[in-house]
Amino acid sequence: MKQDQWWKKSIVYQIYPKSFQDTNNDGIGNLRGIIERLPYLEKLGVTVIWLSPCYQSPMDDGGYDISDYYEIDPIFGSMADMDELIATAKKHGIKLLMDLVINHTSDEHTWFKEALADPKSKYRDYYIFREGKNGQAPNNWRSYFGGSAWEKVPNEANMYYLHAFSRRQPDLNWENAEMREAIIDMINWWLEKGLGGFRIDAILNLKKPKNLYKSYPSDGEDGLAFIGKQILNQPGILDWLHELDNRCFRKYNAFTVSEADVADDALTDYVGPNGVFRTTFDFSYTDIDLPATGEWYLSHKWSVAELKAHINHHQLKAQKIGWGVQYLENHDQPRSINKYIPEADRNDTTKKMLATLFMMLHGTPFIYQGQEIGMENIRMHDMNDYDDIATYEMYNRALLAGQSKSEAFDAMFKRSRDNSRTPMQWNDSKHAGFSTATQTWLKTNPNYKAINVSSQEDNPNSVLGFYKQLIELRKADNVYSDVTIFGQFVPVAYKQEKLIAYKRVLNDKELLILVNFSNEPLITNLDSTFKYTVLDNLSPSELEADKIALKPYQSIILANYN
Ligand code: GLC
Numbered sequence: 285m286k287q288d289q290w291w292k293k294s295i296v297y298q299i300y301p302k303s304f305q306d307t308n309n310d311g312i313g314n315l316r317g318i319i320e321r322l323p324y325l326e327k328l329g330v331t332v333i334w335l336s337p338c339y340q341s342p343m344d345d346g347g348y349d350i351s352d353y354y355e356i357d358p359i360f361g362s363m364a365d366m367d368e369l370i371a372t373a374k375k376h377g378i379k380l381l382m383d384l385v386i387n388h389t390s391d392e393h394t395w396f397k398e399a400l401a402d403p404k405s406k407y408r409d410y411y412i413f414r415e416g417k418n419g420q421a422p423n424n425w426r427s428y429f430g431g432s433a434w435e436k437v438p439n440e441a442n443m444y445y446l447h448a449f450s451r452r453q454p455d456l457n458w459e460n461a462e463m464r465e466a467i468i469d470m471i472n473w474w475l476e477k478g479l480g481g482f483r484i485d486a487i488l489n490l491k492k493p494k495n496l497y498k499s500y501p502s503d504g505e506d507g508l509a510f511i512g513k514q515i516l517n518q519p520g521i522l523d524w525l526h527e528l529d530n531r532c533f534r535k536y537n538a539f540t541v542s543e544a545d546v547a548d549d550a551l552t553d554y555v556g557p558n559g560v561f562r563t564t565f566d567f568s569y570t571d572i573d574l575p576a577t578g579e580w581y582l583s584h585k586w587s588v589a590e591l592k593a594h595i596n597h598h599q600l601k602a603q604k605i606g607w608g609v610q611y612l613e614n615h616d617q618p619r620s621i622n623k624y625i626p627e628a629d630r631n632d633t634t635k636k637m638l639a640t641l642f643m644m645l646h647g648t649p650f651i652y653q654g655q656e657i658g659m660e661n662i663r664m665h666d667m668n669d670y671d672d673i674a675t676y677e678m679y680n681r682a683l684l685a686g687q688s689k690s691e692a693f694d695a696m697f698k699r700s701r702d703n704s705r706t707p708m709q710w711n712d713s714k715h716a717g718f719s720t721a722t723q724t725w726l727k728t729n730p731n732y733k734a735i736n737v738s739s740q741e742d743n744p745n746s747v748l749g750f751y752k753q754l755i756e757l758r759k760a761d762n763v764y765s766d767v768t769i770f771g772q773f774v775p776v777a778y779k780q781e782k783l784i785a786y787k788r789v790l791n792d793k794e795l796l797i798l799v800n801f802s803n804e805p806l807i808t809n810l811d812s813t814f815k816y817t818v819l820d821n822l823s824p825s826e827l828e829a830d831k832i833a834l835k836p837y838q839s840i841i842l843a844n845y846n
Pocket residue numbers: 345348349385449485486543615616
């Protein structure tokens with residue numbers, strides 16, 4: 285039976301619950317806040333929410349450290365609020381995706397507490413414990429957040445446990461069948477509530493090599509070696525993922541999007557017709573500013589040609605194999621305007637240009653909260669203003685690698701995950717209308733008086749107004765929706781390096797997207813069949829029969845029909 289792939293027509297909006305809307309004045313967002321804002325999301329055109337974790341958690345890693353999969357953390361509300369959120373969202377035509385974090389739990393999960401309290405408990409094997417070697421950790425892996433991936437067990441002479449992320453996020457042992465059953469039960473319990481599906485966290489890390497006593501040549505100042513190289517996408521992982529898919533996701537026709545940067549030759553296994561997930565995130569153009577090793581205190585100088593090449597490559601392979609998603613921002617990324625556009629050129633025009641470029645690509649668009657109003661990175665006063673655990677680890681590594689404190693601090697402004705985690709900017713009142721608390725959990729960006737929902741809501745020329753128009757192009761009653769959703773992506777090569785151009789093609793209906801990714805005007809040839817302007821970030825555009833003059837950072841969508 286061919287199932288309805290409803291997610292292809294979806295507009296997804298990611299909510300970071302700590303920062304969306306506070307209703308009980310504790311300076312932290314909550315589920316009731318999300319319920320209150322559902323009309324806003326519906327008006328924007330959103331049909332799916334991806335909610336970053338709101339399960340019970342000590343919040344060592346912003347909720348990606350879960351201590352009880354069956355509870356909502358009290359800072360966010362209760363399970364009754366969650367049920368109400370799912371039901372009310374449905375009334376607004378919105379489905380909910382939860383974040384599924386099953387590579388690790390919190391060290392406060394009862395399984396882990398039992399494992400520590402009693403080495404003979406069955407829970408010991410739910411995690412990855414190993415004896416040390418020569419008085420040291422079993423191997424020299426560096427965790428994703430920095431420092432050894434092994435933590436010494438307190439009160440035991442020579443015992444360590446593995447954590448790919450923070451030491452408070454012990455990795456689960458997926459070799460243990462009973463543990464896997466418990467996870468399957470939990471996933472189905474959530475699906476029974478009527479979820480639309482899951483965003484699946486850090487999933488390629490599940491399978492670890494058999495021999496955990498092998499060290500590797502160090503690739504950093506700290507004498508350690510990057511863990512990702514050793515544990516990502518190990519042979520055998522697909523068996524477990526197929527089981528999850530067959531026993532959970534497919535049964536409910538759930539949408540699954542995995543955080544899995546899969547190599548081209550393995551992509552079919554993941555997102556092909558018989559793949560384990562419905563789709564997966566691509567990292568190539570969102571991590572374009574990072575060095576290959578992922579150390580984000582360093583940056584990679586990229587070019588528009590490189591960005592174009594990444595987009596083309598990703599789009600062509602995703603549409604060939606299965607279905608892609610596109611995104612500019614998420615809770616791990618800085619704000620897109622800061623990443624892609626030089627400081628002097630950051631304005632509404634460039635924000636709209638980025639929106640055009642990404643929203644018109646093939647695949648389901650994911651918008652991260654605040655992106656639709658053009659929120660920007662935050663200048664913190666000093667390191668104490670940051671909350672994110674990875675920011676602290678990265679700052680320390682920068683110092684260890686010889687950067688000065690001010691260089692390292694500057695790198696945090698560019699790349700810290702807290703840049704996108706600041707409170708949502710609703711209006712120009714205190715804390716941007718996010719909270720009436722004296723202090724919010726993370727500072728509100730001081731630019732909220734200029735950048736907020738209220739000031740843009742009724743203005744079609746605002747960034748928000750522009751996003752609404754882009755979303756509108758994907759709605760069923762729009763004349764262009766079949767092409768924006770199902771049209772093939774076809775790159776168009778122009779000689780101008782800073783012109784990114786592509787078509788979306790469905791039979792004889794075509795859209796042409798032209799993006800001048802530079803601060804200089806350019807003139808280019810134009811196929812005269814593209815007579816109709818669908819959307820332009822600068823108006824009016826100078827369209828002639830066979831050529832077009834694009835202003836700096838102009839982006840325009842043209843059509844051969846209307
Ligand atoms: C994913 C999440 C990130 C989290 C990590 C560990 O990469 O997106 O926020 O820190 O997994 O769970």
